Amino acid sequence: MNKTINQKAWFFVIPVFVLVAFNAIIPLMTVVNYAFQETFGNNVFMWEGTRWFKQIMLSERFHASLGRQFLFTFIILFIQIPLGIAIALTMPKEGVGVPVCLVLMSMPLLIPWNVVGAMWNIFALPDIGFLGHSLNALGFDYNFTQQIGDAWFTTILMDVWHWTSLVVLLSYAGLQSIQPAYYQAAEIDGASRWAVFTKIELPKMKKVLTIAILLRFMDSFMIYTEPFVLTGGGPGNATAFLSIDLVKMALGQFDLGPAAAMSLIYFFIVLLVCWVFYTLMMRNEGNQ
Amino acid sequence: MAKITLKDLSHSYLKTQSSDADWAVRNVNIDWNDGGAYALLGPSGCGKTTLLNIISGLINPTRGDILFDDKLVSNLNPVQRNIAQIFQFPVIYDTMTVYDNLAFPLRNREIEEEKIKSKVHEIAEMLELSSTLNNRASGLTADGKQKISLGRGLVRSDVNAIMFDEPLTVIDPHLKWILRSKLKELHQKINRTMIYVTHDQTEALTFADQVVVMHEGQIVQTGTPVDLFEKPKHTFVGYFIGSPGMNLLPCEFKAGEVILNGKKIETHKKIKSSSFSKTEIGVRPEFINFGSEGIPVKVLSVSNTGRHKIVDTQSESGKIKMIAKPSENIPSGSAFLNFKKEYTYAYGDDWIIE
Numbered sequence: 001m002n003k004t005i006n007q008k009a010w011f012f013v014i015p016v017f018v019l020v021a022f023n024a025i026i027p028l029m030t031v032v033n034y035a036f037q038e039t040f041g042n043n044v045f046m047w048e049g050t051r052w053f054k055q056i057m058l059s060e061r062f063h064a065s066l067g068r069q070f071l072f073t074f075i076i077l078f079i080q081i082p083l084g085i086a087i088a089l090t091m092p093k094e095g096v097g098v099p100v101c102l103v104l105m106s107m108p109l110l111i112p113w114n115v116v117g118a119m120w121n122i123f124a125l126p127d128i129g130f131l132g133h134s135l136n137a138l139g140f141d142y143n144f145t146q147q148i149g150d151a152w153f154t155t156i157l158m159d160v161w162h163w164t165s166l167v168v169l170l171s172y173a174g175l176q177s178i179q180p181a182y183y184q185a186a187e188i189d190g191a192s193r194w195a196v197f198t199k200i201e202l203p204k205m206k207k208v209l210t211i212a213i214l215l216r217f218m219d220s221f222m223i224y225t226e227p228f229v230l231t232g233g234g235p236g237n238a239t240a241f242l243s244i245d246l247v248k249m250a251l252g253q254f255d256l257g258p259a260a261a262m263s264l265i266y267f268f269i270v271l272l273v274c275w276v277f278y279t280l281m282m283r284n285e286g287n288q
Numbered sequence: 289m290a291k292i293t294l295k296d297l298s299h300s301y302l303k304t305q306s307s308d309a310d311w312a313v314r315n316v317n318i319d320w321n322d323g324g325a326y327a328l329l330g331p332s333g334c335g336k337t338t339l340l341n342i343i344s345g346l347i348n349p350t351r352g353d354i355l356f357d358d359k360l361v362s363n364l365n366p367v368q369r370n371i372a373q374i375f376q377f378p379v380i381y382d383t384m385t386v387y388d389n390l391a392f393p394l395r396n397r398e399i400e401e402e403k404i405k406s407k408v409h410e411i412a413e414m415l416e417l418s419s420t421l422n423n424r425a426s427g428l429t430a431d432g433k434q435k436i437s438l439g440r441g442l443v444r445s446d447v448n449a450i451m452f453d454e455p456l457t458v459i460d461p462h463l464k465w466i467l468r469s470k471l472k473e474l475h476q477k478i479n480r481t482m483i484y485v486t487h488d489q490t491e492a493l494t495f496a497d498q499v500v501v502m503h504e505g506q507i508v509q510t511g512t513p514v515d516l517f518e519k520p521k522h523t524f525v526g527y528f529i530g531s532p533g534m535n536l537l538p539c540e541f542k543a544g545e546v547i548l549n550g551k552k553i554e555t556h557k558k559i560k561s562s563s564f565s566k567t568e569i570g571v572r573p574e575f576i577n578f579g580s581e582g583i584p585v586k587v588l589s590v591s592n593t594g595r596h597k598i599v600d601t602q603s604e605s606g607k608i609k610m611i612a613k614p615s616e617n618i619p620s621g622s623a624f625l626n627f628k629k630e631y632t633y634a635y636g637d638d639w640i641i642e
Contacts, residue, residue: 184346185379189440190367190396199392203382 034260052261062262064237065245066269072152072241073220076159080216081209083160084167089201091172102172105165117229120158124230144231148238151231155239158226163216170212174205210281214274221270242266290357290448292320292343292481297352299338312338314505316352320449320483325475327496328485331528335505336485340451343483344371356448372441372450376457378433382426386417389425390439397444404443411439414474431463438471442478449481456491468495489529501525517572518631523638526570532598535576536635537605539569546634549604551583554629557642564636573598575631576610582624583608590618601625 035052037045056062091101111119126132126143131154135142144154178200186196202209224243227233233240233248240248246266250259297316305311313335320326328336341347343354345366354362361369381389390408412418415435420428425436434455441450452471456464472495475482484495492499493513500510501524508522509515520526526534540547544558546569553569585601585608592598597612601623608625612618634641 179377181375181377181379184341184373185375185437185440187346188344188366188371188373189393191392192396195396199381199383 031260031263034256035264038257048257052257053265056258056262056265061245062265065240065242068238068240069221069242072156072223073217075156076163076220077213077216079156079160080164080167081213084164084212085171085205085209087164087168088171088175089197091168093176102169105168105172108162108165109169111162113225114229116158116162117226120154120161120226121230124154146235148235151235151239155227155230158230159220159223162226163219167212167216170208171205174208175201178204206281210278213281214277217273217277218270221273290481291322292449293353293355293358294318294320294339294343295353295355297339297342297349297354299335299342299347299349299351308504311350311505313342313349316507318500318507318510320481322481323479324481325472325495325497326481326483327492327499328483328502329487329489329492329499329528330502331487334502336487336502337453339502340373340453340483340485343449344373344451345369346373370444370446370448372444372447374434374437374441374450374452374455376454378430378437378458380425380428380433380436382424384425385422386412386425386428386436387421389436390417390421390443393440394443407443407445411442414442414477415439415470430458431460431467434459434467442474447480449483452482452484454486455484456486464491471495489531493529501528503528519633519640520570521640523568523570523635526572530572530574532573532609534570534572535608535610536568536570537603537608539567539605539634541567541634541636548583553583553627553632555632555634556630559634559636559641566637568635568638569632570635571627571632573609573611575628576608577626577628578610578612578616578619579624579626582626585623585625587618587620587623 033045036048036050038048039045087105091105092098108116121129123129124132124144126136126145132142132144141147142150144150182200182204183196186200191199222243223241224247227239227241228244228247231239233244237245243266246259246262249255249262294316297313298311299313300311302310308314316339328339330336338347342349345361345364345368349362352362353360356369366373381392384392387408390411391404394404394407408421409418412421415438417432417435417439420432425433428436438455441447456467459467468491471482471484484492486492486495493516497512498510499513499516501508501516501522503522503524509520509525511519511521516525516529520529520534523534523536526536537548539549539553541559541564544560546553546555546559548569555569583603585603588600588602588607590597590599592614594614596614597616597618599610599612599618601608601610603625610625
């Protein structure tokens with residue numbers, strides 16, 4: 001069949017193009033602009049080439065915050081994904097329990113980021129916070145504002161509390177879409193509970209889990225507000241993740257060039273990891 | 289391998305039952321003989337699948353007993369009952385190869401890998417799956433997947449029965465025919481009890497030696513395809529089987545005679561009782577002829593199917609369909625119909641009167 005050629009069709013693309021240009025391309029281009037130049041204000045720019053990129057790539061400070069960022073993301077993925085699946089598996093499949101569980105599960109997701117940070121800050125304060133005070137009363141030497149381990153523990157616990165629900169809800173949706181015949185067939189085939197989980201439930205949840213992991217990866221990799229309110233990146237730089245470090249550099253030190261270069265590197269890391277991950281997960285989908 | 293007996297079986301999905309309609313399956317008494325090929329036929333929602341799931345142990349019946357070879361199995365789970373079941377939609381384990389899929393029920397029963405291998409190859413050969421054994425099962429077409437489901441039932445050589453729950457629903461029409469003959473062939477080869485649930489009369493009549501017809505949770509007739517055609521025990525069987533179905537006309541029973549619109553009609557037997565709230569006379573279109581006298585009708589339309597002509601007529605008591613030979617001359621306007629006496633039945637409250 002021959003395609004009809006009609007160049008007027010390009011007009012239909014204009015609204016989307018304009019929209020994307022204003023909310024993505026143009027802001028991104030200003031960052032690109034800063035990343036290759038030096039400025040002292042008054043709209044005076046000097047060309048610097050790739051200097052800022054080299055500086056960032058070689059900076060130990062960047063390596064450290066990137067390392068912290070990866071460590072944090074892997075820890076929370078490692079906890080949230082299995083925990084989310086486990087909770088979804090124990091949730092009721094029908095009856096009044098379903099809406100109750102779903103509403104309870106959605107609660108943490110509805111709380112604004114900075115409120116979560118503030119809540120956990122107060123909750124974990126060693127002298128007056130319920131968590132901090134209880135831990136100390138139980139004999140643990142807990143102080144998240146001064147001890148690195150405690151700061152990490154609190155940040156991770158907060159993120160698990162805030163976001164595991166997302167994994168639960170996605171996994172639950174995946175589980176609910178499995179037809180009862182699969183469970184019946186497994187019962188007739190004499191499959192154990194573990195076999196039902198690994199051979200039916202996990203493969204059927206693959207797509208929603210891919211989305212859950214991608215979302216959790218991106219969100220946790222770009223996390224800012226909650227640790228900023230909770231620890232402010234401290235003690236020292238112990239919980240200064242990439243975005244916190246970036247804001248410090250851009251607004252604290254007003255190093256706009258290096259900060260812009262860092263944002264671009266940051267952006268490409270997120271893109272790259274998502275692409276690699278998605279390609280790996282979907283590798284075998286072609287022949288289905 | 290066993291004879292399967294269902295005794296006074298009833299099942300309801302509701303907690304309390306107030307009327308017959310609350311029961312998905314009611315008062316079922318039936319024997320499935322060892323090695324038989326049965327079809328469980330009925331429209332959607334008549335309780336066929338429920339009955340099947342009760343036999344396999346996926347559902348616990350509200351009342352009644354299930355016996356395998358006169359041994360009570362009502363409290364045993366599907367594994368202990370040793371039943372194979374094939375579902376409407378092909379159930380395969382996506383991540384496994386075809387071989388692993390077929391081996392799965394055996395591996396769960398901790399059978400030696402050597403034995404599994406020979407058994408899987410034997411079944412794969414039978415189902416023409418040998419060439420795809422090492423492929424991922426998820427890559428197969430719907431009929432290939434359904435063959436795997438079937439294969440998982442067949443690999444266990446000691447199953448008591450193999451049950452099919454509308455297994456050809458998602459299969460392309462031209463492959464349906466092939467798979468159906470395959471099933472028939474398999475039955476002759478392995479001689480295992482097979483129960484085949486369907487709402488399609490062609491499927492039921494071609495597959496089974498014995499057809500069990502269900503209607504509103506009850507078994508209304510069990511018999512060979514010929515029995516169901518020639519002597520429907522229930523008006524539902526008459527209407528559901530055959531194309532077009534049986535003519536059912538309201539009539540009166542008087543002193544042992546069937547009176548249709550003031551005219552005495554001879555049926556295959558004299559009737560004794562007459563205390564029914566609904567009385568009907570039933571005759572299949574195949575057993576009606578035109579005559580010089582008989583039931584007066586008006587010929588409404590004739591449709592030629594090639595093999596025969598279907599004639600729609602209007603009598604005083606309602607529409608009557610009849611089937612005539614393609615060569616036969618169909619009178620236009622007024623005509624008279626004769627019913628073949630030995631295939632004309634009287635029905636009281638939907639059940640045949642004998």
